[in-house]
Amino acid sequence: MELLKQKIVHEGIVLNNNVLKVDSFLNHQIDPKLMLEIGKYFAELYREAGITKILTIESSGIAPAVFTALQLDVTVVFARKRKSLTLQTDLYTETVHSFTKKETNEVSVSQKFLNSNDRILIIDDFLANGDAALAMARIVEQAQATVAGIGIVIEKTFQPGFSRLKELGYRVDSLARIASLENGQVYFAPNLP
Ligand code: 5GP
Numbered sequence: 001m002e003l004l005k006q007k008i009v010h011e012g013i014v015l016n017n018n019v020l021k022v023d024s025f026l027n028h029q030i031d032p033k034l035m036l037e038i039g040k041y042f043a044e045l046y047r048e049a050g051i052t053k054i055l056t057i058e059s060s061g062i063a064p065a066v067f068t069a070l071q072l073d074v075t076v077v078f079a080r081k082r083k084s085l086t087l088q089t090d091l092y093t094e095t096v097h098s099f100t101k102k103e104t105n106e107v108s109v110s111q112k113f114l115n116s117n118d119r120i121l122i123i124d125d126f127l128a129n130g131d132a133a134l135a136m137a138r139i140v141e142q143a144q145a146t147v148a149g150i151g152i153v154i155e156k157t158f159q160p161g162f163s164r165l166k167e168l169g170y171r172v173d174s175l176a177r178i179a180s181l182e183n184g185q186v187y188f189a190p191n192l193p
Pocket of ligand 1: 019
């Protein structure tokens, strides 16, 4: 998606060879016009996929998820991060190792928000090792619902997330694909056909 790539080029900050900071439009401050375009883009890709709900993870997945949900006329549920599992029932829970924070969290979704007849589009801001997306996919499967696809705003193709998700048979669509962050530079990978 060209507009997103331009934003990354002009405002992205390469923190190191593995991490891109995009806090001026996605991870802290949010650019609603860009989110609207992201929402439209994902919605076009999934228009015929029979999506009934979008699942994301707090907090940075929420903006792209909500804008996509508006276009598809469905609701959004976001997985909540918890440091430890308190004695709470009626939750689907999975463990996620955070790539950026280097800590392991429980993420959970209330069972009342996912049903076995749901077709879920999972959305997240970044795809690195794939742990966050996989945890969400497992939550969907705990609910015996269907993962219709995984929409990623920024994929880093030099990390294994995409291959892991594809090997498990998931549909994955990324709006910007970054091949390398070496030497403080963003190098994009070609769009997939
Ligand atoms: P994964 O679970 O695929 O390893 O990492 C995805 C999660 O880590 C995303 O939800 C995102 O919050 C965070 N993340 C991974 N790589 C980056 C990055 O380069 N920049 C930022 N800002 N977040 C990232």
